[in-house]
Amino acid sequence: MTAAVSQHDPKASEVASRASDADVPLMEIRHLHKRFSLSGDFLEQLKFKGGKLIREQEYVHAINGIDLDIRRGEALCVVGESGCGKSTVARTVMGLLTPSQGEIRYAGQRIDNMSTKELLPYRRRMQMIFQNPYASLNPRMTIQQTLEEPIRLHHPDWSRERVRDQVRDVMDSVGIDPDWGPRFGHEFSGGQRQRIAIARALAVDPEFIVADEPISALDVSIQAQVLNLMMEAQQQRNLTYLFITHDLAVVEHVGTRVAVMYLGMVCEIAPTGTLFAKPRHPYTQALLSAIPRLEDDRPQHIRLQGEVPTPVNLPSGCVFHGRCPHANERCRKEVPRLIDVEDGARVACHGVEEGRL
């Protein structure tokens, strides 16, 4: 382990990469696909049909070809309803899942096919904050142990005092009293636990953080505190966020850019202001029209017909065509690609491309 760390000295490579590729996006996701098998093992896939023994495999298509760039210093929010694949994107980016197809590059370096050992220097630079603070802390470890573990792993040469100082610093920075170190996770409230989980992510001084719905499990009164903490940390430490959420108010608050996902596809990606002022994709329009507003007593919700199709058998063409009021023959046949429109927005819609919408 020591050897692995010293081989790719994280400091040196970090300096080099920061200097050289300031223009290269920190994280590039290219043609990412992820599908999960529903059919079990080989024996369960064999079936008799029409007197013949055939092998049948079914998949859930969680991500169907996503392209995303995450630029240094921004907070890219990914929004979408339940089951659209946002969390799968986060987990694939962090290497918790291996992509079925496609590439993930970090600072120009392909990371999706690396071994655990090769990935170790990157682990220090990218960290993750999880949704459920009640499950993301090991119940048998004290806070001190939880926070020391990543530091010791990534800095095996540090002295005990230095590790302890780092833990105190990081606990201070998230607003947790460093004297609480010997306590266990279950002795804290949800908000405090999430602060500890943030501290664990920050403990190794990462530059990129994936936050998978970090405030959805928290009480509303705590959500703003934790959100502000994350934004402060972003400013102080110059962090880049990939922020997964389904809360549009959060997006408006933290997001530099927003990517809207539907059924494993990105349908629109735009700077936050542009997206909220001028949503172009019919799905984004429907989504934004659903935000309750104080001033309008006659809401103009766009009502979509039907349900989200199952990700097992994807619809042909545009995944949204079944519910889209503007769909035509082309939408049913051809999968739309993201095209650039004005104000830095990109939309995957034939209607927008043709100027119908």
Next chain:
Amino acid sequence: MRENVMSDTIVPGRWARFRDSYLLYSFKRDLIAQISLVIFALLIFAAVFAPWLAPANPYDLAQIDILASELPPFWIDGADPAYLMGTDAQGRDLLSTILYGARVSLIIGFGAVLMQAVIGVSFGLMAGYLGGRVDAFLMRLADIQLSFSTLMVAIIVGALVKAIFGGATFSEYAVPLLVLIIGLAEWPQYARTVRASVLAERSKEYVDAARVMGLKSRRIMFRHILPNTLSPIFVISTVQVANAIISEAALSFLGLGMPETHPSLGSLIKSGFDYIQSGSWWITLIPGAVLVILVLVINLLGDWLRDVLNPRLYKG
């Protein structure tokens, strides 16, 4: 210095945690558990300190007097006060032999369970955490192992060793052999229990957090997941100790366990069995009663532990 200040002022220490724990609280309210623990502790104490507590050394041939054989225990006419529980057919003091025998039985019981636990926990962790082919392979292995009964495996291995190396070698290495046989035969119990718990733990986010940190699989398995699966391991361990002691007694009774020169409780029961018709019932019944009590208290303690560690199961 700072640590002392912290543990004194805010954080309760280990002992304080134990004192306030539900474990101790429920123990204080459970009379059966208390009695069981006292008897179990006494038996362990007597077995561990047998060489000092026992009036005679049953392994020392010089101390055995064949003329004093088959003497009854003290409450029956014709007893010799020197032999409190009477003597067996070879003239060994029964009390001393039982103490030494309980020692052998407990060593084999705990040794076999330790072996089962080491194999079963590692296999269970690997099967549950790594999944896929490793899981399929290890669990099929467990299925195969479980399809043979413990006694059958033990009889085959025991008979083979006896046939190949001879009875003398078998007697010499009887204890480690029995540990090996019983340990190998019952590891799937552990593997299955651990695997089930690991599958539940693996999907929790703290395991993902450990993976994101970059920890190796082995460390995640043993440092993060294993401590969270300890409760069921403790519970089945108690049952398995009792089972292993019974298995050993059964094997010894069948003549495949401890030799009569170095008796466990099982071989004592066997050696007395031939004399039960001639009226010397104590040679079999007293060690039998000790065995039953030993296994019973372990099982009762295990039941209590299961109820404490898994309150949902208890309340239904």
